[in-house]
Amino acid sequence: MATQRRDRQRWLVGYHLVITVLTLLSVVNVSLMLGHWGPLASERAVSHGLLVFFAVDYFVRLAVTKNRKIFLVQSAFDLLGIIPLHPVFAFFRLGRLVRLIRTHHLFWRLGLDGAWTKAYHRFIYSTGFIYLFSISVAIIVLSAFLFSLSEKQSLANALWWAVTTATTVGYGDETPHTAVGKIIASVLMFGGIGFIGLLTSTITDFFTSRARQAPSAATTQQQADLTALLQKVDALTTKVDQLQMQVRQLERHH
Template identity: 80%
Template sequence: MTTQQRDRWLVGYHLGVTALTLLSVLNVGLLLGQWGPVGVERQVSNGLLVIFAIDYFVRLARAQNRKIFLIQAAFDLLGIIPMHPVFACFRLGRLVRLIRAHHLFWRLGLDGAWTKAYHRFIYSTGFIYLFSISVAIIVLSAFLFSVVERQSLANSLWWAVTTATTVGYGDQTPHTAIGKIIASVLMFGGIGFIGLLTSTITDFFTTQAQPTTPAQPEDLTALLHKIDTLTAKVDQLQAQVRQLDRHR
């Protein structure tokens, strides 16, 4: 396969992923808007889940550095969790990476401070790690709660979210001893990681909002003094070089 053919295949593949991602989000809206039993929407959701799961594990197997891949594709992993249809919305993170890979913001003249701030917020602050761990704790707790308390995955996920965020509506509560242990672990994990996640978001926007501190007159005076000292030393070195040249 030539380079041109490979590029065409890659563009076609990315266009297909984009179409399937938008279809996933649209299908989520249809599922959440249904008040009665769902049929075709559920089948479409399951089919898309299988496609994105296969795509994820194939890319993971072909990745040169799997550790970096797991970090960069954290939202892709969240998008194939078969817990609730709303998790398909995490697949939108794939579109953001495709936009950056093809430099669409740069082509449209939108590249600059916004994209740098986005990258700094997602990766440099550790947001992606904390968010992934928080979601993993909530999903695992919801799954275990569903098995132990014999609740649906949707109700268990709702219970896990309200418990981890310390809202606690009380409509879903554990009744077994194991369920209470799961709830206790989730409470401590929710307070820890979700608290760190919230503080990370707050610190980022607080830092962004702070104006740059202007240089003080004392700092400028000290800098000028150092420049004068350095200039004097350079002049002395030049004079010594001239004397050496004359002696030769």
């Protein structure tokens, strides 16, 4: 039993090392593509191969997991990382590395675990940021895909249009011309902008609450320090009184 457990642990560590290497390779490869460094054909081939690998890995884990609801929530970035609209979505695979770091308690092993990791967990999960972010990205991606089909645009241009529309920037370089495209744009304007507004307010509320809690935490610490100081003063006063009594007794004997 113990041998099987050790073998399983070794296999898991090896698997996570492979995922880590391929994730970093994805990020480097996409960075090279965006910077137009190196042969583009080879970089695209590597990007497509990694996309297939991570897609298979995601759906296999989804099939074997015991709780798919929790898996879908925790692996939202993994799903975004296999969206084939644009190579830049590979950057979402870095979310996998964050979970691997937490799984193996690397920050704790390195002595780096502290308040900031707890704040990160509260920001991502407790505030609902991960859910709002995933829904916002899903709306943008779906709108871009439908816009691409209806307007006969490339997926990259459609994604650019969806992002500029949802963020209310609206450069106007890409606009819908068909009736279906205008309906998609209308849905994105109401749905996407609403969720992005909630996302922005969530981020603002989190940092505002942190700023409010900081002074109160500092005040509490000051009160605790003052209480400890008063206790030490009382203890010192008691010892001084005892010494004075002993001195008086000695004087009486002499």
